[in-house]
Amino acid sequence: MNVGAVFYVIGRLCTLLAFLLAAPIALCLAYGGLGTETANAFIITGAISLGLGWALRLSFEFEPKMFGTGEAFATVTLTWVVVTGLGALPFLITATIPSVIDACFEVLSGFTTTGASILNDPAELSEPLLFWRAMTQWIGGLGIVALSVAILPALGAGGNFLFQAEMPGPENEKLLPRISSTAKLLWTVYLLLTVTEFMALWAAGMTPFDAVCHTFATVSSGGFGTRGDSLASFSATIQWIIIAYMFLAGVNFVMLLSALRGRPLITLRNTEFRVYLALTVLVIAVICLVRWDEPGVLDGGFEPLLRSAAFTTTTLFSSTGFVSEDYGLWSPLLHAVLIFVMLIGACAGSTGGGSKVIRVIVAAKAGVREIRRLLRPSAVFVLKVGGRPVNEVIVAQTIGYFLLYLAVLSGVALVMMAMGESMMTSTSAVITCLSNMGPGLDAVGPSHNFANLPYVAKIMLMGCMLLGRLEFYSVLVLLLPMAWRR
Numbered sequence: 001m002n003v004g005a006v007f008y009v010i011g012r013l014c015t016l017l018a019f020l021l022a023a024p025i026a027l028c029l030a031y032g033g034l035g036t037e038t039a040n041a042f043i044i045t046g047a048i049s050l051g052l053g054w055a056l057r058l059s060f061e062f063e064p065k066m067f068g069t070g071e072a073f074a075t076v077t078l079t080w081v082v083v084t085g086l087g088a089l090p091f092l093i094t095a096t097i098p099s100v101i102d103a104c105f106e107v108l109s110g111f112t113t114t115g116a117s118i119l120n121d122p123a124e125l126s127e128p129l130l131f132w133r134a135m136t137q138w139i140g141g142l143g144i145v146a147l148s149v150a151i152l153p154a155l156g157a158g159g160n161f162l163f164q165a166e167m168p169g170p171e172n173e174k175l176l177p178r179i180s181s182t183a184k185l186l187w188t189v190y191l192l193l194t195v196t197e198f199m200a201l202w203a204a205g206m207t208p209f210d211a212v213c214h215t216f217a218t219v220s221s222g223g224f225g226t227r228g229d230s231l232a233s234f235s236a237t238i239q240w241i242i243i244a245y246m247f248l249a250g251v252n253f254v255m256l257l258s259a260l261r262g263r264p265l266i267t268l269r270n271t272e273f274r275v276y277l278a279l280t281v282l283v284i285a286v287i288c289l290v291r292w293d294e295p296g297v298l299d300g301g302f303e304p305l306l307r308s309a310a311f312t313t314t315t316l317f318s319s320t321g322f323v324s325e326d327y328g329l330w331s332p333l334l335h336a337v338l339i340f341v342m343l344i345g346a347c348a349g350s351t352g353g354g355s356k357v358i359r360v361i362v363a364a365k366a367g368v369r370e371i372r373r374l375l376r377p378s379a380v381f382v383l384k385v386g387g388r389p390v391n392e393v394i395v396a397q398t399i400g401y402f403l404l405y406l407a408v409l410s411g412v413a414l415v416m417m418a419m420g421e422s423m424m425t426s427t428s429a430v431i432t433c434l435s436n437m438g439p440g441l442d443a444v445g446p447s448h449n450f451a452n453l454p455y456v457a458k459i460m461l462m463g464c465m466l467l468g469r470l471e472f473y474s475v476l477v478l479l480l481p482m483a484w485r486r
Contacts, residue, residue, distance in 0.1 A: 001074060001484045004060035005067045009075045010082060011056025017083055018049035020139060024090075024132040031127045038128050041093035049086050070484075073474045080466060084108040087136055096125055105450065105458050110136030112469035113351060115223030115321030115438030116429075116461070118451040123227055127209060130226050134213040137222025140469070141249075141351040142190055189253050189260065190351075193219045197245045204237045218245045221351040223321025223438040230323035230446070231311075239307055239324055243314050250276065250318035250346030271386035272347050272358045276317070279357070283313045283341055290334055316341045319353030321438015328445030335424075335441055342431050353436030353468060355405065361385055362398045397473070404472045409434060412460050419454055429453070433464035 021042055028039035087110070088103035097103040102118045109116045110133055122130060194215055201211040210226055217224045225231060231239055248256065255273055258266040267273055287309035291297050297305055311324040316338055327338060345354010362385060369381045383390045409430050416426035421443065428440030429450070439446045450458065467475055478484075 001070050002063065002067060003074075005062050006071050006074045006078065007056045008060040008062040009067075010079050011053045011060070013053070013079050014049050014056065014082065014086065015053030017086060018046045018053060020135070021046040021049065021132075023135060024128045027128045027131050037094055038090070038126050041090040042128065042132070044093060045086060045089040048089065052082075052086075070477075073477050076470060077466070077475050077478060080108075080111060080470070084111060087111065087132075090129060090132060094126075094129065096129060099455075101455050101458055102451070105462055106133070107136055108462050108465055110134075110222060110224060111140035112436050112465040113137050113140050113220050113222040113319070113353065114433055114436040114465045114468075115217070115319075116433060116440075116444070116465075117224065117449050118458075120449065120451065121228040122225060130213060131209070133224050134216040134222070134226075137220040137224055138194070138216035141220025141222065142186060185257060186253050189257050190219060192260070193245065193248060193256075197241070200241045200245075201238060204241055205235060206238060214242070215245075217322070218242055218320060219249050219351065221246070221249045221318050221320045221346070221353065221436070223315070223319075225322065232324050236303070236307060239311055242322060243307070243310050246314040246318045246320045246322070247280065249320065250314070250350050250352040252347040252349035253351075254349055255347070269386075272361065275361060276347050276357045279341075279344065280313055280317055283317070283337060284309045286337055287313065287334060290331060312338070313341065316437065317344070317352070317354075318346050318350075319435055319437045321432075323439060323446040326446045328441055328447060338441075339428065339431065342428075342435050342437050345435050345437075355402065355435070358385070359398045359401060362390060362395060363402060365390075366395055366399065401472060404476070405434060408464065408467060408472075412464060415460065416453075416457050419457060421453070421457070429457075429461060430464055433461045434468040436465065436468050 025034070025039060025042045025046065028034055028036060028042065031038075033039065034043070084104050084107050087107040088097075088100070091097035091103040091106065092100065097106060097118070105116075105118055108114075115137070119125070122133070125133065197218060198211050198215040201214060202208055206214065213224075213226050214231075216222070223230075227233060231242060251267075251273060252270070255267040255270050258264070284306070288305055291305060291309070308325045311322070312327050314320070315322045315324075319342075327334070330338075343355055344360055345356055346352025348356045348358045362383070365383050365385065369383055372381055373379070383392075383395060409427070412430045413423075413426040416429065417423060421429075424442040425440070425444055428442060429444045432438060432440040432444070439448075443452070444450055450461070453461070
């Protein structure tokens with residue numbers, strides 16, 4: 001492996017992070033000026049990021065011909081670790097989150113768009129820190145590496161490897177010959193969603209600051225809010241707007257781009273989108289039917305019940321993690337349904353987390369194919385999705401993904417149970433971190449947070465966040481000795 005090229009690209013990304021820190025520094029001007037402790041914390045963090053970035057760029061060289069898949073996996077994984085440490089500095093310097101592990105947990109949860117928090121009440125943070133907390137999610141939605149590929153000079157073939165290593169999904173589609181052009185198109189869709197949602201929330205009655213923070217958290221599928229009760233105290237209109245954008249954030253951005261270009265039929269005919277839409281409608285209907293006879297549920301009419309069901313379904317399918325009602329108080333049957341939703345997640349190529357709908361489709365079809373082979377062992381069955389054959393490499397990677405998911409889920413959950421956590425707390429905490437989901441159930445449910453978990457559990461869950469965001473392979477491949485050989 002060309003370690004020098006890896007550190008050079010990481011240095012470039014640290015430099016980019018330093019420039020992104022200019023946004024919260026500018027916000028400090030509106031909330032106390034540049035002489036405040038918060039402003040100084042961001043200035044110091046920006047200086048450290050810039051200094052580290054230039055030190056790495058001057059110390060190492062980048063050779064595109066020596067930058068392959070191994071270097072891309074190492075760069076992406078190490079970048080997320082480095083930016084987590086840098087991003088936690090404002091919280092540590094201001095002592096708003098004095099623990100290093102807690103600060104890194106909060107920031108990594110933001111960058112990976114997990115939305116699992118250790119804060120009892122986010123409103124206790126200053127506005128610049130709240131903005132930075134929301135901004136970490138927006139940066140991580142499509143990925144800081146993808147942002148670098150889009151706006152900084154091309155890295156040659158290295159940019160392609162980096163983009164493929166970071167973007168979620170079993171297979172990434174190149175819309176244009178140059179990967180930097182593809183990244184720019186996807187970021188254009190991302191920015192369009194950001195601007196339109198901000199305008200809608202502002203028009204619906206949110207303050208501009210709340211609208212920005214919640215927009216960042218929605219389009220990135222992050223879920224960090226500015227209030228302790230998440231979205232529960234906002235109006236029905238605002239909640240319906242959030243529902244719509246959470247659903248859109250879970251759609252493959254290539255499909256959204258097709259619709260924006262005047263070809264909505266391409267999106268409507270897409271198998272993954274149709275399954276995603278059908279599952280969303282089905283789960284909403286199940287929640288409404290199960291809760292129909294609960295005392296007081298229909299006191300305000302059917303609309304609050306429908307809104308609650310739609311909000312919870314879309315927030316979990318898209319892995320956003322916003323809360324409008326404490327679903328931890330719902331029946332065990334609905335808890336099972338919600339865990340099922342957490343495991344599936346959104347579409348590939350979106351900002352949503354989870355296993356991805358397309359993987360569930362491929363795994364289900366692969367299972368049916370094996371049953372058919374029992375009846376006709378000599379027959380050749382081609383696995384197809386949407387009428388197109390699926391490469392057998394993708395099938396193998398999908399099965400491997402689910403095996404890795406179950407192995408990590410079982411191992412970490414058992415360790416947490418050995419520490420004294422309940423089975424529901426342990427299992428849901430691991431699922432929500434692997435799926436980059438946000439709140440879990442029981443002690444980490446919507447009305448609680450992750451603050452009271454042991455530090456060892458938090459460290460393991462941070463590993464789960466990173467594994468889930470980079471979908472296992474980009475991280476675990478670095479454990480193989482062959483990945484480090486030249």
